[in-house]
Structures are given as C-alpha cells and as structure tokens.
Amino acid sequence: MAMRHLITGQGNCAPDGASSSNPFGNFANALLGQSSKAQSIKELPGSSVNVPTTSELGATAPLSTIPGSENEFKQDQLPLARVNTLLHSLDIDSNYRMKGPLHGPYSEMEEYWNQSQSAMRPAPMHVVSDKWITEFDKQNNNSENWANSFEQQYGPNGWASEFEQHQSQMAMMGGANMANLAAMEQSRMLAQTLASNNDPKFQNSKFFQFVSKMSRGELIIEDNQVKQGSASQSSGWADEFQTQYNANANSWADQFVHEEMSQGAEKWANEFSSEYNQGGLNNNWIDEFSKLHVDDEWAEEFSGGAFGESSADPWVDEFQNQLSSSKQNSGASRGVYVFSDMNPYVGHPNPMQEGQELFRKGLLSEAVLALEAEVLKNPDNSEGWRLLGVTHAENDDDQQAIAAMMRALEANPTNLEVLLALGVSHTNELEQGEALRYLHRWLQNHPKYGGIAPPQPTDSPYGPDVIRLFNEAAQMSPEDADVHIVLGVLYNLSREYDKAIASFKTALQLKPQDYSLWNKLGATQANSIQSADAILAYQQALDLKPNYVRAWANMGISYANQGLYEDSIRYYVRAVSMNPKADNAWQYLRISLSNASRADMVAACDSRNLDVLQKEFPL
C-alpha cells in the first residue's frame, strides 16, 4: 500500500518541503536522510551556517516590479533546497571547485566555464572558503524568498533580460573589465542554450552534474564580490537553474509521478487489475482478437475455431475431415466405391429386394446399406450397382454415385440408364469431358439412334457435335423423353441454360411424374439465376418424392443464392437430417450459418449435431 500511496499521491511538490504531502518528495527526503528545510544544512559537514533574515535579501533585491508566478516559485523552491543539501552533503572541496568544473559531457559548458574562470581569476580564492556557503545558505534560508523575490522582480523568464540589464549596469559602473563582460555574455548564451534544451533525457540523467555546476557558478560570482551584480547574477544563475529545474527537477519529479507512475505503473496496474478482474484473461484476449477482425469471417472462424472454448477440436476435425475427404475424393474420382463401415444388412437373406423396397419408400440412406450388402454379395449385379448409384445421386452424393455406376457399367457396358446417370453425375461434378463421353456413349449404344453416331469410340467428343447428333435423334423421335433429357444435360454442359430448360420442359410434358426430371429443371433454372422458378420445380419434385435429399439441398442452394440464408438453413438441415453423409449440404449449411449471423450454431454444424440443428431450424 505504501508503494501505491507513493504512486498515487498528489503529483505536485508541496510548498512546505519536508512536510510535503507529496509522497515522492517524502520518498526523496527519506533517501537523502534529511529534510529540505534550509536549517538542516547546519548539520552538514564543513558548513557554518548563519541564518539571515528575509530582509537581507530584500535589501539585495531592490528591483521589484516584475510579477512572478507564486505558484511556480513554490514548486521550484523545494527542489532547489534539496539540491543545496545535496551539494553540501557531497562536501566538495571548494578549491577543486574553483579550479574547474566536473568533467561532464558538456564540453561547451566547460569551455564557457573556463573562460569565465579566467575572467574572474583575479579574485582571491580561498578567502572565501566558508563564505560561499554562508552566502549560499543565506539565500537558501531565504528559500521562501530569494528565488521568489527574484521572480517577482524579473518574472520567471526574466533572468535573461536581467542578465543583460546587469551587464549594462556593470558596464555603466565601469568597474567591470571587458573580459568579465564577455564571459558573462557567454555564460548567458550558455544558459540560454541549456534552457532551450528540453530533452528530458538530458535533463534527467545529467541533472546533478548540471546542478553542481550551476551552483558553483553562482558561488564563484559571489566570491568575486560582484556586490549588487552578484546577487542578481547569482539569481540569474539560480534562475537559469530554475528554468532548467522547471523543466527538470520539478517537472522531473512531476513528470515522474505523473507519467512514469500514473500513466505507467498505476495505469498499468489498473489495466492489469481491471482486465484481470473481468476474469478469464483468456476470454478477453479472444474478444480482442476477434474485435480486430470484426467483419472478417475468416478470422471469426479462426478465432472460433482455434481459440474458442472447446473449439480446438472442431478445427482439428475440420482439418482432418479435409484430409480424409480429399483422400476420399481421390478415391472416388478414381471410381473406387467406399462402403459403409457398419452394415446391418450384411447377411440379409435378400438385400436386393430390401434395397429396392427401401428406395421406393424413400429411405435412401437405409437403401444404400441394403444395396451395398447386395453388391458385396453379388459384385456383378449391374442392377444392384445401378440402383445404388441412383440412390447416392438422390442422396446428393455424386462421387459415390459415379463409383457405383462405374461398377454397374463394368457389369453391363451398354446400360443406357447407367450411361445417362454417369453423364449427369459428372456434369454435377463439373467434369465436362467425362460427362460428354458418357452421354456420347449413350447415343452410340442406343438401339434406335446408334446409327446416327459414328460407331468408333472417341475419347474426347466435341460438345457441339454431340449436341447436333442428339438434336437429330430428337427429330427422329420427338416423343422420346430420354433424348430431351440428355439434350438438357448437354446444354447444361455448354451452359446454354435456356435451351436446357426448354429440353427439360419438353421431357416433362412426356414424363410429368419423373421427380428427378423436375429436379433437373430446377437445378438448371437455379444455375441460370432463375432461383424463384427453380424453387417451384423443386417443390414439384418433392411433392412426388418427399425424401429426395438432392431436391432439399438444391432448395437450400436456391434460397442461399438469393441471399435468403435463414430459409436456406432450414432446407439444408432437412437435407442433412435425411442424409447425414451429405457433405456438400453440410458445407453449404455452414456457409449459410455464418452468413445469417448464426455463428452460435456453427459448432453444432461442425460436430454434425442434428438434434440441435433440427430443433433450432424446424421446417
């Protein structure tokens, strides 16, 4: 507490010295081991002090008109007194002092000093021995006054003018030699130089050197018996000292108390304690961190992910998901089917029938398991693989769909449904070349239109050529919905969305109950920024097949692309609750959650907590 008191006490030096309420002052006094009162100087070694009266000084200060700042003076007085006590305690040999200044970094000043020394040399040196102290003490004992009176006379900044005044006085007196005058002039310049130096470093660190030199200068002038001049001259010195001191000791102390302590330590302490008191230093830190990037989603994710409570795991999870999914990606893109780990349908007597039944009921994820059991049992069952592929497509997993369809194609290389499905899924995966190749093969393998297409297989059919061939086929049999469907997919590949929409609409007139066709129309409309129309088409699909995960997910996309994130969330949640493995939907859900400022639910999304999400976003 004492330290704190020291720190937080009044900043200003109190006028009454030892009884100062300024803790810093007390502290300094305690260190010096004496009060700043002039009387205590008596006890100093080598000093024989006699205490002059105030009037004495008054007598030496006949000039009396320039008003000074009392307050300023009072602040100046304490440090001055303290400097004096310090000087006494140093017990500096006066002879040495007479000979030269301490060697400090002020070569300039020393030079001036030496000059003034030589100028003043004629005066006897040791006569003065104790006298200077007395004189000094006189002034000090007048501490209430001597500086004050000077200031009253000359004002706080009056020393320079006083100096000049004094110079001219001396010149008029005619007693002063030119060298003396020159020295004083130089001293004045020096004083000015020093006074103008506001560098706190200089003022602080060289403080005592400066003070001792100043004091000695004062004394020397006294020694030289420059009577009137001495008083005023020393006052000049003193004032210069004060000027320095204003910027120096006084303000040094002030500064120290104010800046170092209050701004520094105290503030620091306060800050620390307040921060600490807010509890959870960690939380604070996180707050600040996220404040730094307020509108920055990445940072949000980052802070939420990496630093938030209990969210380090999701971050790691995400990273691992990323790694595993990329692994899976590469597997799937190579057409490797990834089986479920735990499959209750393995060992089922008739998994194919079970799978078909589940598919018909719209229990797609269950159907996947049953059909997986079937193809594990009968790896060459093309229909099993095909239905598995279809189920995955409806479940919004094109990569698994592609893998399954490729196995189906192995078993039955000319299955048109499989070829079309592969064309569609590769289109969804933005794999244009693959898609085009399968759709081309569809035409080649078609019993009716195979004659149109050149029989030799091409690895990279040219899109417009394929489209041209299909248009021929459509002319041949305009009532064949499948041709229009393939055309619609082809136009999606070439991004001729209007033509694609027309093709799907034509097909729908022929097959209005085909929910996947409604979805294709919707998706095409959505991709050509007709999201509102798309939603109507998806609705048709869902009316026909309520558990059509792909349509639910597409619904979410259409709402999200329109900026209706809140709505999109509900559809995504529906999609993922029907197929928890629908990674795309999970990713889109996450994006919509952050866009809808529902960062609170991102964790639930990351941990794939369906209960929380379904409760929060009922459809």
Place this chain on the structure above:
Amino acid sequence: MDGSKLKSAQILEQARLHMATDAGKELTKKIGLVYQLNIAPKKIGVDEEIFVIDLKKGEVTKGPYEGKPDATFSFTDSDFLSIVTGKMNPQIAFIRGAIKIKGSINAAQRFTPDIFPKPSKL
C-alpha cells in the same frame, strides 16, 4: 469463360450471371473489392488462367485486371472449387500453401465462399 477446360470456369460463369441478381448486387455493396484469380489446372503457377472478379462493378471477366486488383490469388482448379464450395477453409488453404496471395491481406480475408453462387445438382 468460354473455351476454358477448368471446372472453376463454370463456377465463374455462374458467378458472372449471379452478379446481375439482387444477391450479387448486394456483394458489390458489401465487399466492393477487385480480386484477380490465377487458376492453374494442376500446379500453381503453371498454365494459369486469369480471371477477375470485380466486386466494384459487379463483373466477372477473363484476363488480367487492368490496374491493380485489391488482392490476387493463385490456386489450382480443384483447390479453388474446394474453397468455393466450402470444402476447404480459405485460411487453412492459405496455411497449407494451397493459396498464394498478393495484395492487401485485408482484402484477401474478405474473399469468402459466399461471393460465389453454389452450383445446383441435376
């Protein structure tokens, strides 16, 4: 975007159309920055195709930006897709070296998946 073999080109074509929608116009208001994308088929810096997403004007164009984009990204086709579809966090992509960024990091951080419309599945 025509004639590009990149999957990203399809997303960017969609983004181009998307700029005309209300949601797209919202982006120009919200972000108002210009991004240049250098997209490589396989390896960053090799056979790059350059696209510009100008969210000041609301345009998506092919070819380098005339002037100084707020941020320039270099990534591969598939990494770009992963980022756009939310598969990969851009921050993580950057940490892993899957994205190279030039220009304002502040601008780069506002390059998020929601700039791009999501492709719907047939």
